[in-house]
Amino acid sequence: MSTSTRDQQLQREVLDALAHDTTLVPGEVAVAVRDGVVTLSGYVWTYAEKCEALKVALRSTGVNAVADEVRVRVPAGFGPSDSDMAGTLLRTVTDDLHIPLGAVHDTVQNGWVTLAGRVARRDQFAAVEHAARSLIGFTGISNLIETDAQTIRDAQQQPVHPTPNGVAASTPLR
Numbered sequence: 001m002s003t004s005t006r007d008q009q010l011q012r013e014v015l016d017a018l019a020h021d022t023t024l025v026p027g028e029v030a031v032a033v034r035d036g037v038v039t040l041s042g043y044v045w046t047y048a049e050k051c052e053a054l055k056v057a058l059r060s061t062g063v064n065a066v067a068d069e070v071r072v073r074v075p076a077g078f079g080p081s082d083s084d085m086a087g088t089l090l091r092t093v094t095d096d097l098h099i100p101l102g103a104v105h106d107t108v109q110n111g112w113v114t115l116a117g118r119v120a121r122r123d124q125f126a127a128v129e130h131a132a133r134s135l136i137g138f139t140g141i142s143n144l145i146e147t148d149a150q151t152i153r154d155a156q157q158q159p160v161h162p163t164p165n166g167v168a169a170s171t172p173l174r
Helices: 003-020 047-059 082-095 122-133 150-159
Strands: 028-032 038-042 063-074 104-109 112-119 140-143
Touching: 003 038, 003 047, 038 047, 038 104, 047 063, 082 104, 082 122, 112 122, 122 140
Parallel strands: 038 063, 112 140
Antiparallel strands: 028 038, 104 112
């Protein structure tokens, strides 16, 4: 079977799987396949739909790589402003998750949330990300939060480098 034929068959299988998923609106997500790589594109209304389309494609037999170019479309005037989203997330982090003010910083641009800072535990890391993903108007995330456990693990894995004065140092060479 030629690569072109395999690509066409894989495209049909992914399109069929998307069409049978009841959480997705038919025709919102387009599928292209080239050399076995599936590319999803189009616009959906929620981040959950975007994630579902990706999961459906990855579950399809024969799919080993996916380029996810699906975008979340938040209608003008429908979702909250970026300022409202940032404020809501800040209140959730401090009031509901009890993470100290200043430990986590969030930036929101066109619904895309960037998280930075440091938390004590991995479950706090996951809870902050979950809170961000739950925002109305959310379109994507970059989670740059570090955990104290991660910092300890990184420090333990740092190689020891000799210094010019002969004293060993374990600081990273960056």
